[in-house]
Amino acid sequence: VRTAAGEGDRGVSTTQAAAAEGFRAVYGAAPEGLWAAPGRVNLIGEHTDYNDGFVLPLALPHTTVAAASARPDGMLRLHSGGADGGIVELRTDDLRPAPGAGWAAYPAGIVWALREAGLPVGGADVHYESTVPTGAGLSSSAALEVVTALALNDLYGLGLDRPRLARLAQRAENAFVGVPVGIMDQTAAACCTEGHALFLDARDLTRRQVPFDLAAEGLQLLVVDTCVQHELGDGAYAQRRAGCESGARALGVRALRDVPYAHLPEALARLDDEPGTGPAPAPGTGPAVRDLVRHIVTENHRVEEVIARLDAGEIRAIGPLLTAGHASLRDDFAISCAELDLAVDTALAAGALGARMTGGGFGGSALVLAERTAAEHIGTAVTKAFAAAGHIAPRIFPAVPSAGARRLA
Numbered sequence: 001v002r003t004a005a006g007e008g009d010r011g012v013s014t015t016q017a018a019a020a021e022g023f024r025a026v027y028g029a030a031p032e033g034l035w036a037a038p039g040r041v042n043l044i045g046e047h048t049d050y051n052d053g054f055v056l057p058l059a060l061p062h063t064t065v066a067a068a069s070a071r072p073d074g075m076l077r078l079h080s081g082g083a084d085g086g087i088v089e090l091r092t093d094d095l096r097p098a099p100g101a102g103w104a105a106y107p108a109g110i111v112w113a114l115r116e117a118g119l120p121v122g123g124a125d126v127h128y129e130s131t132v133p134t135g136a137g138l139s140s141s142a143a144l145e146v147v148t149a150l151a152l153n154d155l156y157g158l159g160l161d162r163p164r165l166a167r168l169a170q171r172a173e174n175a176f177v178g179v180p181v182g183i184m185d186q187t188a189a190a191c192c193t194e195g196h197a198l199f200l201d202a203r204d205l206t207r208r209q210v211p212f213d214l215a216a217e218g219l220q221l222l223v224v225d226t227c228v229q230h231e232l233g234d235g236a237y238a239q240r241r242a243g244c245e246s247g248a249r250a251l252g253v254r255a256l257r258d259v260p261y262a263h264l265p266e267a268l269a270r271l272d273d274e275p276g277t278g279p280a281p282a283p284g285t286g287p288a289v290r291d292l293v294r295h296i297v298t299e300n301h302r303v304e305e306v307i308a309r310l311d312a313g314e315i316r317a318i319g320p321l322l323t324a325g326h327a328s329l330r331d332d333f334a335i336s337c338a339e340l341d342l343a344v345d346t347a348l349a350a351g352a353l354g355a356r357m358t359g360g361g362f363g364g365s366a367l368v369l370a371e372r373t374a375a376e377h378i379g380t381a382v383t384k385a386f387a388a389a390g391h392i393a394p395r396i397f398p399a400v401p402s403a404g405a406r407r408l409a
């Protein structure tokens with residue numbers, strides 16, 4: 001198992017140098033500053049964020065770096081070393097929500113959201129370099145949003161704290177880009193710290209840094225990027241979210257977070273008696289509302305159980321909880337796919353302590369908790385199983401809990 005995925009190997013200093021150099025090549029001057037924001041994996045707590053629930057992400061070493069300078073004339077110029085095409089030029093006064101407008105909609109949405117919030121943000125020149133895999137369920141979008149928000153926060157002296165930056169980045173994605181994501185990814189990019197997982201209450205954004213020192217325990221957390229491109233904008237994510245909201249309405253709670261685990265049997269019985277929420281979903285609406293509710297309520301409980309194990313210093317004991325989380329996402333929430341299931345099943349059969357898909361689903365990545373001495377063997381077993389099934393080769397690398405967004409220079 002390689003130490004990190006491709007570009008991630010080289011660390012942030014190489015990406016930083018490439019961003020500074022790229023900025024000079026594109027705009028003909030040195031940038032005023034350089035900022036970084038990471039991708040993430042979520043240890044447990046999937047689709048709970050938009051149900052006001054609990055999540056436990058950690059930042060990856062893979063980052064998006066922005067080299068940026070303010071502009072006095074209100075023009076926003078955006079360029080990416082990783083995207084085809086030249087400079088995207090926009091007038092900040094003319095920014096309007098632009099669903100489906102490509103990568104530049106994410107940073108443009110940040111400028112729009114900051115200005116909508118009444119903050120004094122003008123133009124900027126920005127050049128990006130990134131080592132966060134895209135479409136892999138590792139939050140490349142949130143990294144792009146948060147690094148842009150942090151750069152503008154500094155360039156324009158906005159004084160925003162990290163949770164506020166995360167909220168504004170989420171608003172940019174919801175209202176400008178048009179994807180109804182929750183708050184996890186932006187908060188992970190903004191607030192994670194090295195050596196920790198971030199326990200976040202998505203209702204009020206209270207947070208706790210939970211020590212997660214895998215190396216000291218002789219463990220490794222592997223990311224298996226299935227290379228099945230995941231797309232949150234295709235409607236299935238929005239459909240799951242709408243189903244959860246109708247479940248909460250039917251149960252008379254503000255959000256599914258308010259259904260206690262101990263009351264789950266009564267809640268399910270009540271949904272089974274309500275038209276439209278019982279076991280037989282209307283055609284084309286995805287899983288039954290009762291099944292969505294069961295996933296969310298049990299998943300919030302699993303996050304609390306994982307936290308309890310970590311607080312007790314029993315990292316190995318979280319393995320079965322991760323695996324149970326995968327079964328729930330596969331069977332109740334119906335957002336896994338053949339490649340994710342194969343990665344999880346093969347890793348477990350090869351001796352992993354636990355494994356699950358991570359992120360929004362429908363492709364993207366799985367994570368595998370393993371003894372460090374078994375990681376190589378498990379990675380090889382997964383790669384072989386993918387080849388035997390005729391799937392393209394997965395990219396496998398360790399998730400090392402890394403730093404959140406920061407200014408580099």
Ligand code: GAF
Binds near residue numbers: 048
């Ligand atoms: C995506 C979303 F962006 C997050 O808000 C979260 O809902 C996640 O899917 C599922 O847990 O990453």
